[in-house]
Amino acid sequence: MPQHRRSRPTRYWHGSRASLTRPRLSGWTRATPVCTWRGVGCDAAAGGRVTTLRLRGLGLGGGLHTLELDFAAFPALTELDLNGNSFAGDIPAGISQLRSLASLDLGDNGFNGSIQPQIGHLSGLVDLCLYNNNLVGAIPHQLSRLPKIAHFDLGANYLTDQGFAKFSPMPTVTFMSLYDNSINGSFPDFILKSGNITYLDLSQNTLFGLMPDTLPEKLPNLMYLNLSNNEFSGRIPVSLRRLTKLQDLLIAANNLTGGVPEFLGSMSQLRILELGDNQLGGAIPPVLGQLQMLQRLKIKNAGLVSTLPPELGNLKNLTFLEISVNHLSGGLPPAFAGMCAMREFGLEMNRLTGEIPSVLFTSSPELISFQVQYNFFTGRIPKEVGMARKLKILFLFSNNLCGSIPAELGELENLEELDLSNSHLSGPIPRSIGNLKQLTALALFFNDLTGVIPPEIGNMTALQRLDVNTNLLQGELPATITALENLQYLSVFDNNMSGTIPPDLGKGIALQHVSFTNNSFSGELPRHLCDGFALDHLTANHNNFSGTLPPCLKNCTSLYRVRLDGNHFTGDISEAFGIHPSLEYLDISGNELTGELSSDWGQCTNLTLLRMNGNRISGRIPEAFGSITSLKDLGLSGNNLTGGIPLDLGHLNLLFNLNLSHNSFSGPIPASLGNNSKLQKIDMSGNMLNGTIPVALGKLDALIFLDLSKNRLSGKIPRELGNLVQLQTLLDLSSNFLSGWIPQAAFCKLLSLHILILSNNQLTGKLPDCLWDLENLQFLDLSHNAFSGEIPAAKTSYNCSLTSVHLSGNDFTGVFPSALEGCKKLINLDIGNNSFFGDIPIWIGKSLPSLKILSLKSNKFSGEIPSELSQLSQLQLLDMTNNGLTGLIPRSFGNLTSMKNPKLISSVELLQWSSNYDRINTIWKGQEQIFEINTFAIEIQLLTGISLSGNSLSQCIPDELMNLQGLQFLNLSRNYLSCSIPGNIGSLKNLESLDLSSNELSGAIPPSLAGISTLSILNLSNNHLSGKIPTGNQLQTLTDPSIYSNNSGLCGLPLNNSCTNYSLASDERYCRTCEDQHLSYCVMAGVVFGFWLWFGMLFSIGTLRYAVFCFVDGIQCKVMQKVSCINQFLSRGNTAQYL
Incomplete structure (x- = not known):
């Protein structure tokens, strides 16, 4: 198939134009002689009979009967010209009665039906023009027998080749055009037998096969050959070189292969050569530079792979060059300056490199278009560009240019379109750009431009489109922009602009597209933005706008896309918006809008996305929302909405994202939501919903995200949730009142699930045996339930993807879960507050290399701490509090890499840290702390510490622990540790909390402890410490005497016993x-x-x-x-x- 075919333009024929018939032919009355009528010609030599009827381009309509012509009454008529009107209907068969007719021109009308075969009886016909109508069916073979026909034009219809087999040769034809029809098959044989054709146009059909090799012998007089937009294949025939009279060769948009043949360089008479949109490949032959008569060369999208031959610079008569969309490489030859007649120059979408030669702008005084976009040109824009004074189009975008925009561009007074976008340009926008008073479109986006938009922009009175988005521009939008009375498109998003928008922007003009997104604009939006009621695109999201929205928005029915999220807009939402039948996208999230939702939203039936998250909207969701049948994304989270969730939301058959989280909705979850078969994401977390989870949700087989957490749901987890086999991103049912067992039959099917959170419920029983079949599971949180029994073993082929496991706060028993041994990606493991027992396995240090958090607190583990844990090079938090561990603290802990160097302490994704992922619970600075996390936080800096308290560890604190300079807390309390506190404890420079209480430590408190400037919590009570308490630095701030209590040998502040009393x-x-x-x-x-x-x-x-x-x-x-x-x-x- 051809790669590009011109689509047939839709033809509209307005019957109202028939009313023009009488006014245009007002002189056609019986009171005046016929020969004086407009368009009527008579011949005195023929007895005064009518010989010509020329009504070209008069806007006449209706059928030919409108003219009330009796064809038999015009025996001497030789010319009938109705071209360029709006006639419709059939071509009457009675037209064949015009026996003297030599020229019939019905082209460029709206005739339909088939061509009457009786036209073939007009034996004197020389010119037949029926092009650009709506004619259908086969071309009558009788037309091929017209003995004098020379000009045969049936182009731009819907004619077929069904009658070609009966066609006779047409030896008198010199001009034949059948372009833009429905002609299929191979090259028509009757044409090859019509040997006097000089002009042949068969373009825009579906002819296929090879191009005839016999064209030079069969049609030796060809001067114009157009076979473009067909399906011809194979190579370009070498025999074409023998068409010595050929001037125009157009064979673009076929399936031709084999490269651009060199013989074309010998066809010296060529004026037009179009070979594009084929699969030619290969190089551009330098011999094409010999075509001195060539005026137009177009080889677009032909798969060419070569450099540009400098020899093309010899084409002194070339006015049009387009070799775009190929794979050309290398530089742009300066020799191209020899194309001194060049008007339109196009090399876009190649791989050309190097600088743009300045001589191209000085050597072509007639240059009106220069397009080299989508290449890899480097260097600066030549300042000589200002010498191409007739230039209307300059496209240099998407290159690797550098430097600033030359001020000389301001000398191009005829420039209409300028696009320098995405070209790595820097520096300011030159003030001289204000001289371009003919410019209609200015595109400078995706650069590194700095400074301000110059106020001279207001002089560009013809400007319709201004796009400077994604730069480094600062300052305010100049007030002079309000002088651009033709402005329709304004885009300044993604800059560093600030200040207020000129209040008169939009006044008296018809703005269509406005984007202020991602700047620091403040104040109110202009009140006149949509005065012209043409505004369809308004984006001002992520700024500091405030105040109420422009009142004109409510009546702007043309709105299509609106983004105002991330500002400080206030006011009643019902006063800001009305009925917008064209609106498809509206996001006003993250503002301070109030009021209630109007039922008028139900009439915005084209809405596909409606997001109002994070406002102060109250009241209920109107049932009319169920009428927005095009809606795909509905977000109302973070408001003050109340009442039940409307049942009518189940009518939104296209809905794929429903976010009603963090409101005050109550009542049950509607079972009707099970009808929304395209739903992919449901988030109803943080409400007061009650009742059970509807079984109907199991019908949502496209669902990939389900969050019903933080509600008041009760009952069992429906086994029907197991039908959600596409569930992938999240299943979160946490913080409810769910009870019963996890339905094994359901969860065993969720093989694509990444995150499963069932924490803070009342679930009981054992875990499903199939738990480890969920090989895509990355985050598992079953904490704070009433699960019991042992953790199921994993199958031998278990491919673990887990990064976080939270099982704390249950009643699990058994030894350390062996199923985790293969989880090499595990980062966070929390199995605290259970009844696990036995030794801590040594394989943890070898098999879990990514572990950052290990919490085994409040279990029944016994035995010694494995020294192999020191192999956990990324470990940052170790909590073994309240177990039955004995023996020594491993000296090898001094090798815990991430704790040794503060620079190695990394951040960790929130979901990997906490089972309740908007907060963190941990023992910190002596008590349980709850750290609230911003809703939009992605990761946090991980606390670093070790807690071994509440065990039976003995002997000395290893000096090697003092190597862990990244530690923020160290808790070794409630053990049987003896000896003295290591003297170099002061090396723990980042320590904030130290608890060594309730041990058997003796000796003095090391003075280096006072040098830890970050220390804010200290507990050394209940030991056998003695001597004077060190003073100075951070220890002076710790004034609570209880932190030293029950150490009979200590003296000094903050204790009451002064060391001076010791004689x-x-x-x-x-x-x-x-x-x-x-x-x-x-x-x-x-x-x-x-x-x-x-x-x-x-x-x-x-x-x-x-x-x-x-x-x-x-x-x-x-x-x-x-x-x-x-x-x-x-x-x-x-x-x-x-x-």
């Missing part, structure tokens, strides 16, 4: 006490040692050895006594008393 005597007594204690320990150790030594002597000799051991043991006890006493004393910070 040297008391210190000595303390030492003696220490000495006595250590002596007791040594005696006990000596007794034990002596016992085992005595026991050994029963088997050996060596009394002397025994005495030596006893002496050494006594010395050891004395030394250890003194060392211990001095260490205890020094750790209390009282060394100054000895100086």
Whole structure:
């Protein structure tokens, strides 16, 4: 099939034009001689008979009977010319009675029906013109027997080739045109036998096969050949070179292949060559530069792959060049400056590179159109462009140009269309652009233009279209823009513009398209924006507009698309909008509009999208909304709407998005919604809906998103939800009063589901065995229900996609879920507040490499903490609070990569963090905190910390933990940790909360703790700490004495016991006490040692050895006594008393 065929224009024939017949022929009366009538010609030599009737272009209508002609009464008529009127109906057969007729021209009318074969009886006919009518059927073969016919034009009808087999050769024909008909088949044979044809036009039909190779022999006199817009295939015949008289060759829009033949360069007489819209491929032959007579060269969309031959610059008579939509590469040859007669230059949609040669604008004084858009040209726009003074169209858009717009463009006083969009231009819009008073369209969008829109724009009085969107423009819209009395299209969206819009914009003009989107405009919208009642597109979303909407909007019935979302508009919505029969898209979300919804919205029957989210609209949804049968997207979320959800919404058969969330709707969910078979998204969350989930929702087999969370729904989850096999994005039934088991038969079918949230209900029973069959599931939240039993095992071939699992707040039992071992994408795992038991598996550190959050709190896990957890390089939050863990804190925790370096702490998607995804619940700074999250938040910065409190961990706090400089909280309370607090704890520079309470820690509080400037929560109570509490820096702000309570050896602020009360005597007594204690320990150790030594002597000799051991043991006890006493004393910070 041809790639481009011209569509037949629709012809409208207005019967009212028949009323023009009498006024145009007012002189046709019996009172005047016929030969004086308008259009009538008589010949005295023929006895005064009428010989010509010329009524061309008079606007006559109706049928030929309107003229009341008796064809038999005109035996001498040689010419009948009715061209360019509005005649309709059949061509009467009686026209064949005009035996002397030599020229019949009925072209450019509205005749219909078939061509009468009796016309073939007009033996004197030389010219037959029936083109541009509505004639149908086969072309009568009798026409081929007209013995004198020379001009045969039946183009632009609906004629077929059914009678061609009976056609005779037409040797007298020199002009034959059958273009734009319904002629099918191969090249007509009778034409090849009509050897005197010089002009042949068979374009815009469905002829197929090869182009005849015998054309030069059969039609040697051809000067014009047009076979465009057919389905000819194969190569361009080499034999065409023998058509030595051919001047115009048009074979575009076929299926020709084989490249542009070089022999065309030898057809020196060619004036027009059109080969485009074929599948030629290959290169442009340089020999085409030899066609010195060529005036028009068009090879558009032909699959050419080459560079531009400089030889084409030799075409000095070329006025039209179009080689667009190909794969040409390389630069634009400066030799093209030799095309000095060029008027229209088009190379758009290629891969041309390099700079645009400036000589192209200086060497073609007649240039009126220059189009090189959609290429890869670089460099600046040549300032010499200002020398092409006759230029009307300049299209340079979608290139890789740079620099600023040259001021010389202002010298193109005849310019009508200028498009420099999407070309990486920078700098200001030149003020000289105001000189372009003939310009109707200015497109500068998608650049990096800066500065302001110059006020000189107001001088461009012919401007109809101004588009400067997506730049870096600043400042206000100039007040002079109101002088553009022809302005219809204004687009300034996606800039940095501010200020108010000129209040008179739109006054006295017919604006059609206005876009202020994504700027910082403020104030009110102009009151006159739609004064001309032509406005169909108004977008002002995401600005700072305020006040009420223009009153004229209510009566603007032409509105088609309106976006005003993301502003501060106020006022009653019913006063702002009325009945808009053409409106298809309306978004006024995120404003402060009030009032109630009018039933008039039901008459806006073409609406496909209606969004009013985030306003203050109250009242009920009118039942009339059910009449907006074209509606596809309805959003009323975040308002103050009340009442029930109308049953009539079930009539909206095209609806695919329904968002009624965060209102105060009550009552049941209408079962009629099950009739909306195209629904893909339902969001009714955050209301007061009650009753059960309708079974009818299971009929919505196109649904991919269902959110009924935060309502008062009760009863069981319908098993019919399992029919929603397309459910993909979300199923959220959380925060209701749902009960019973999860229906296994339903959820096993939801194989495409990504997010499943059933948290905060009253669901019970075991989890379905098929849970792990949902291999596309990424987010699972079953927290805060009453589920029990063990987590089902996964099948061996389980392909886990989970990134977040929340099972907390249930009564699950068993060991750590082994099904999670294959979940290598898991980021967030929360199984806290259950009854899991046994050891924490070591495979967590190896099999869950993406884990950032691990919460095992409030379970019954036992055994030691696996050191393999340190392999979790992305872990940022570890919570093992309230379990039965024993042993030591692994030293390897000091290698937790994301906690070591604050720069590695990443953000995490909200849905991966919290089961209730508009808030975060965690133990933070000593108490449970709830962090509210903005509705539109996408991700949060993750808290970083470790909580191991409430276990039975023992021995020292590893020094290696002090490597975790990214920690924000550390909670090791309620364990059996001993030894002293690591002296380098001050290296935890980002620590905000530290809880080491209720352990057996001893020694002094390290002074480095005071250097943690971020510390705001500290608890060291219930230990055996001693010495003076460090002062200075952040610790001075922690004035609550309870954080140090139950440490009998501590002194200093904020405690009441001052360290100055500790005298040297008391210190000595303390030492003696220490000495006595250590002596007791040594005696006990000596007794034990002596016992085992005595026991050994029963088997050996060596009394002397025994005495030596006893002496050494006594010395050891004395030394250890003194060392211990001095260490205890020094750790209390009282060394100054000895100086």
